[in-house]
């Protein structure tokens with residue numbers, strides 16, 4: 001079953017449970033019909049409770065959907081705005097890890113262009129938070145400038161809120177968990193990653209990339225980069241080892257041009273979630 005079909009099926013289940021009208025169901029059937037044409041190749045293992053329903057729904061004849069399509073398709077319902085939370089345990093999460101400058105953000109941008117995934121960068125969320133004017137915001141700014149890891153209660157709350165606000169179920173979480181405290185705090189929420197996409201890259205290559213990034217980041221300077229590398233080796237690599245022992249790490253050699261790296265990444269995603 002594809003990422004898109006799972007999203008759609010879970011929306012249908014909630015709609016049915018929450019008493020959506022027949023019209024809403026018909027409208028979503030139209031949406032499914034159009035999605036069948038543009039289906040991404042992403043798939044993951046069977047075994048979800050919704051799989052049987054998905055099979056039934058995806059086998060609906062196109063004619064069943066045609067009248068609604070002719071009348072024009074309504075915009076998709078944003079469950080978050082409608083006040084319905086997506087259950088945390090039904091979220092599909094991939095952690096994207098690797099050293100600073102290994103190319104996590106670059107590859108995530110390519111992934112969201114191809115697959116039905118929401119990209120959440122922990123670093124981006126924290127940078128936005130540091131402009132919030134709160135005490136927390138100032139603490140985050142100071143810690144990022146020093147290459148330190150922000151306390152998990154801040155980062156996990158930002159990630160959880162961003163996931164809920166998206167109204168979606170499938171996420172690339174980039175740059176998280178960075179240390180054992182991050183990992184344990186996330187585990188306590190009841191969510192767990194399907195797999196870890198790990199970008200392996202030599203320090204010298206990452207340093208050169210960071211020094212040439214030119215995005216005005218307060219931490220892209222020689223002194224902070226050294227600190228970030230130290231934190232990565234001492235605090236983040238043990239997390240990758242932890243997931244490796246669980247057989248959850250999918251590793252990519254990131255010291256190649258972005259398109260070559262992406263063709264490897266795509267292969268790893270097409271293995272699905274099993």
Ligand SMILES: Nc1ncnc2c1ncn2[C@@H]1O[C@H](COP(=O)(O)OP(=O)(O)OP(=O)(O)O)[C@@H](O)[C@H]1O
Pocket residue numbers: 098099100101102103104105106107123175209210212213254255256257258259261
């Ligand atoms: N495969 C690549 N080859 C050459 N340059 C790359 C490659 N991937 C990314 N870059 C460049 O390297 C810099 C860092 O990339 P990116 O921001 O994707 O890394 P990151 O792992 O997300 O970094 P950080 O953890 O610091 O946010 C960017 O300027 C990007 O354009």
Ligand SMILES: Nc1ccn([C@H]2C[C@H](O)[C@@H](COP(=O)(O)O)O2)c(=O)n1
Pocket residue numbers: 100121122123124126143144147148149150151155174175176177178182219228
């Ligand atoms: N889980 C995280 C992720 C990021 N940070 C802070 C510390 C990092 O040096 C900085 C930049 O992150 P990046 O954009 O390089 O992923 O943000 C953190 O404290 N905890």
